[in-house]
Amino acid sequence: MGDTIKLLIADSTYEPDGSFNHILKSEGGIEIVGKVETGDRVVEMSKIIKPDVVLLDAEIEGLDAMEAVRHLLNNDPNVLVVMVFTEKNKTYVKRAMASGARDFLVKPFTVNSLIDTVKSLYELDKSRREALRAETGGKNEEKEAYDFRLPTESKIITLFSTKGGVGKSLIAINLAVSIADKTKKKVALVDLDLMSGDIALMLDLYPKRTIVDMVKDMNGIDKDTLQEYLVHHSSGLSVLPAPISPEQAEYVTSNSLEKIIYILARSYDYIVIDTGPSFKEVNLTALDMSNHILFVTTLDLPSVKSSRVGLDIMKKLNYEDNKVNLILNRYSKKHGISIKDLEKTAKKSILNVIPMDDAIAISSINTGAPFMLNNSRKPIAKKISEISDFIIQGK
Numbered sequence: 001m002g003d004t005i006k007l008l009i010a011d012s013t014y015e016p017d018g019s020f021n022h023i024l025k026s027e028g029g030i031e032i033v034g035k036v037e038t039g040d041r042v043v044e045m046s047k048i049i050k051p052d053v054v055l056l057d058a059e060i061e062g063l064d065a066m067e068a069v070r071h072l073l074n075n076d077p078n079v080l081v082v083m084v085f086t087e088k089n090k091t092y093v094k095r096a097m098a099s100g101a102r103d104f105l106v107k108p109f110t111v112n113s114l115i116d117t118v119k120s121l122y123e124l125d126k127s128r129r130e131a132l133r134a135e136t137g138g139k140n141e142e143k144e145a146y147d148f149r150l151p152t153e154s155k156i157i158t159l160f161s162t163k164g165g166v167g168k169s170l171i172a173i174n175l176a177v178s179i180a181d182k183t184k185k186k187v188a189l190v191d192l193d194l195m196s197g198d199i200a201l202m203l204d205l206y207p208k209r210t211i212v213d214m215v216k217d218m219n220g221i222d223k224d225t226l227q228e229y230l231v232h233h234s235s236g237l238s239v240l241p242a243p244i245s246p247e248q249a250e251y252v253t254s255n256s257l258e259k260i261i262y263i264l265a266r267s268y269d270y271i272v273i274d275t276g277p278s279f280k281e282v283n284l285t286a287l288d289m290s291n292h293i294l295f296v297t298t299l300d301l302p303s304v305k306s307s308r309v310g311l312d313i314m315k316k317l318n319y320e321d322n323k324v325n326l327i328l329n330r331y332s333k334k335h336g337i338s339i340k341d342l343e344k345t346a347k348k349s350i351l352n353v354i355p356m357d358d359a360i361a362i363s364s365i366n367t368g369a370p371f372m373l374n375n376s377r378k379p380i381a382k383k384i385s386e387i388s389d390f391i392i393q394g395k
């Protein structure tokens with residue numbers, strides 16, 4: 001039997017009934033130790049009853065929820081805050097995480113997803129603290145508890161498109177190599193194309209483990225064991241490979257991806273994420289957590305059309321305009337559509353135009369040697385270098 005987890009609920013509208021409490025306790029080992037209805041009350045109550053986990057509604061009345069998170073953590077750095085969002089206010093997830101919330105749920109959620117979230121967060125934190133205790137002989141525990149949250153210094157860059165085959169993976173690899181080369185800092189490349197990711201293959205790497213193993217072993221992973229889940233390329237990149245087969249994709253949920261990114265962010269300065277072409281939940285999580293979204297497109301009609309749709313969706317998701325940058329890849333003057341046409345249709349100016357270079361692109365992929373390493377003077381490489389400067393130097 002595990003420990004009983006003390007849960008404090010802070011929600012102005014939600015009333016858990018007796019059966020809900022019973023299921024939480026019998027199936028999750030979770031005991032509701034209090035229920036409050038305002039942001040101020042949750043701060044006061046948590047001082048008195050010292051919960052392990054606070055379930056905090058983002059729309060709580062009174063004190064602003066993000067402020068409440070900060071107060072909760074000031075009182076007790078080890079308290080685990082799970083925020084509750086509606087589908088509408090989900091865009092604040094990143095802000096909540098930056099304030100110190102550790103996980104989130106979207107309303108309406110089932111009792112089982114509440115149990116899963118609370119338990120896995122509690123277990124992850126417990127194993128982390130135990131590992132830390134072993135390492136430090138019990139010292140510095142509180143300081144490290146703060147450090148677990150996403151360090152704002154880590155930059156997360158996601159390559160995204162609404163149409164497949166536009167060059168996301170080739171750009172992700174070469175961009176990651178370029179950032180590592182220029183900054184000499186630690187760069188991780190995550191293959192989040194869960195159905196058909198081939199970053200490892202494109203880098204001529206043969207991984208023993210993939211992102212799926214990392215999800216399965218999540219609770220036991222710390223800074224040192226993390227390295228066993230990554231495969232290291234001679235350029236200095238650490239790669240987290242995609243699942244070996246598409247049916248394993250479902251193991252990687254939004255919650256688990258978020259935890260993976262937190263863990264990586266503790267050890268890596270830059271995290272480059274390659275995605276598959278869709279707005280599915282895990283991709284949205286990557287996009288939410290990113291500092292930069294590089295939206296890749298090409299000049300063929302379906303791609304131009306779908307980039308318009310994709311960029312409109314990004315606006316609806318309330319991503320800041322300067323967080324999303326449009327990259328035109330495989331450019332050739334011979335295409336019937338001009339750059340201006342693309343910018344007009346997409347309603348966005350292009351950050352960078354990468355030329356078409358079949359010979360370099362194919363040989364880079366076939367040999368597993370990113371062209372940034374051995375063909376850095378070619379125009380295609382110079383353009384990637386401009387993008388890496390943009391990322392390194394910030395906005």
Ligand SMILES: Nc1ncnc2c1ncn2[C@@H]1O[C@H](COP(=O)(O)OP(=O)(O)OP(=O)(O)O)[C@@H](O)[C@H]1O
Pocket residue numbers: 161163164165166167168169170171193275276277329330331354355356357358361362365380
């Ligand atoms: N600038 C370029 N010039 C020539 N060929 C390119 C260029 N960029 C990418 N390619 C080629 O386009 C093909 C698709 O590239 P890549 O696999 O990187 O696209 P993707 O967007 O990741 O695709 P998917 O959505 O299927 O994952 C590859 O064969 C690659 O070599």
Ligand SMILES: [Mg+2]
Pocket residue numbers: 168169170193198274275
């Ligand atoms: Mg790809």
